[in-house]
Amino acid sequence: MIQTLPLALPGTLVNLHRIDTALHAKCWDVQAHDVVAAPNGDVYALYRVHRYMYGVADEHDPAVANFGYRIITRYSADGEVLASALCCPEGADETASAVVDGSDMTLCVLPNGTLTISTRPNNTTLVTPDLSRVIATYDSKERRPSKEFTPGDAFATSIGVTPSGRLLCTIAEYGVWNYGSAITNLVGVADGALTATSKPVIHALASLDPEPARHSERDVRAHVTYQGAPVGLANRPRPALTELAAGEDRLSGWRDSRLGRPVPLADDLFVVPVYARTFRGGSRGRPFVFALVNDQGEMTGRLHGMHQRSDSPFTGFCFNLAADPHRGYAFHLNRYGLYAWNRAGVLRAKLDTETKTFKPLTHFTLTACSPVGDLLLVHSKQHLILRVPVPDDLTGLAAAVEEALRAYARQRTVLKRQWAPVNWHWTQTSAPVHRL
Structure with a gap:
């Protein structure tokens, strides 16, 4: 079903x-971070105002x-706004929000319906599906280790879920390309459940920088393993x-890539994207690789x-990929087109x-x-989510997207009458608003 949902x-x-x-009117903005859908049809959007x-x-x-806030909004399968949550207010102290903020x-x-919010470096917050409260936080508290440094309880910088419930994770490390900040450097898979009381071990599969600089024993990550031992130093x-x-x-040998x-x-x-250094x-x-690992x-x-x-995805910095693992399709959208591949890596559309x-x-x-294979797109100026059903046969993708774009124009008109937006911001007053 084609849907248009307001942020x-x-x-x-x-x-x-x-x-x-x-x-x-010209001093504020809304910036979408991510939109995901749950198996029950609910949609969650995360954005900053x-x-x-x-x-x-x-x-x-x-x-x-x-001012500044992160907002999470939950929509029903029918497109109704069920609840919103405010977190991470800017200018406040670290205790103002239970959600761990970051880049x-x-x-x-997650497979059990729990919503996770992950940030770099390796912070993960677990939130109830109704957005009413934070269940647990895995806060890395990561800064470059010093004499006063007290390690936190880290997990992952990002998480994805496979059809059987495995967690596809990225992990940030210090010293990548000789930088002093933590940069995403590892891809791994966790086979256990992530809960409020326990986290699974992540088994590292791939790395970006093979030799991060200035590592010591304090950089070893006990919850991430490679060949049976914690990742760190030369073990990666x-x-x-x-x-x-x-x-x-x-020219660069991929140094400073991301x-x-x-x-x-x-x-x-898994599809693992690597992008060369930007200028x-x-x-x-600039070169890029969508590697199959x-x-x-x-x-x-x-x-x-x-x-x-x-x-080139570098025009406009369009670096996102999406995948439908049940049908084995991968998708990418940038300023030059929408691309679709099969599991073998062959461009089908x-x-x-x-x-x-x-x-x-x-x-x-x-x-x-x-989870049913619909594409979730966000309009960068009008702050609307477009849900595009994808046919089983990718030869019909063009017709499906064309119809979705026509429906978007019609549904946007209906929403404008219902919501009366000002400067493309959409105000809701009926759903509960939680503070996390």
């Missing part, structure tokens, strides 16, 4: 900060002062993905068919955004596939 702002928040006044005005740093009136924030629905998957791809970029969020293509096969002056044409850590192939320059029909896709970001 709703709680009415209490809109009124408190006077978001819809003309004075603030913030306002910044120069010269009001000392202002205490919430109607004028700068690259993503969502995942080799050859690294960058070593396998080094011949494709003779690991994207992997997606499961099956229980034992301020433009990065279109099995659960033994072997790179068995890649997703083929994209041209390094004319299909490309919807070219240079055509009039699919040009509207340039305004959307792909976030995920639902």
Whole structure:
């Protein structure tokens, strides 16, 4: 079923900060982080709302002062807003929210229905499905180790779920490419359940930088193993993905590359994206690899068919992948098209955004596939989620997306009459709002 869902702002928040006044019309923004769907049909969206005005740093009136929050909204299978939750207020102390804040924030629905919020470096928060409370936090408390450093209880930077319930995770490490901050460097699989009282061991499958700099015993991660021993120092998957791809970029050898969020293509096969270093002056044409990695850590192939320059994901920094592991399909959307592959890595469809029909896709970001294989897209300016059903045969993808884009225009018109948005922000006043 094609759906269009608004990234709703709680009415209490809109009124408190006077978001819809003309004075603030160009000073605030909504930025989507992630959208996922649960097996029961519910949809969860995670996004940030913030306002910044120069010269009001000392202002205490919430109607004028700068602000920022993360918002999680839950929608029913029919598209109704069921609840929202506010967390991680900006400018507050660390105890203002039970959710661990950080970079690259993503969502995942665990097999038991629990919602996870993961951030870099290796922080994971467990939240009840109704968004009413935080169940547990795995807070790495990671900073570069010092004499005063007290390690926290880390888990993962991102999590995905395979059809049988395995957890596909990424883990950040210090010293990657000789940087002093934690950068996502490992991909692994956990076969146990993640609960409030226990976390499974993550078995590392692939690495980005094979030799992170300046590691010591304090950098060893006991909950991540490779060949039966904790990951750290020299114990990590080799050859690294960058070593396998080094011949494709003779100038940099993939130094300063980044690991994207992997997606499961099956229980034992994953797509792991690697992107070469980006430059301020433009990065279109830089190399990238969508590697196929099995659960033994072997790179068995890649997703083929994209041209390094004319299909470059670096334009607009469109780095997301999505996958439907039940049918073995992988998807990627960037400024040049929507791409679809089968499990063998063969490109089965490309919807070219240079055509009039699919040009509207340039305004959307792909976030995920639902458990039934629908694509979840977010409009970057209108702050709407578009749910696109994908046919079993990818030869029908073009017709399905064309119909979804037409339906989006119709459903957006209906929502505008119902919600009366101001500056493309959608205010909801009926659903409960929790503070996490």
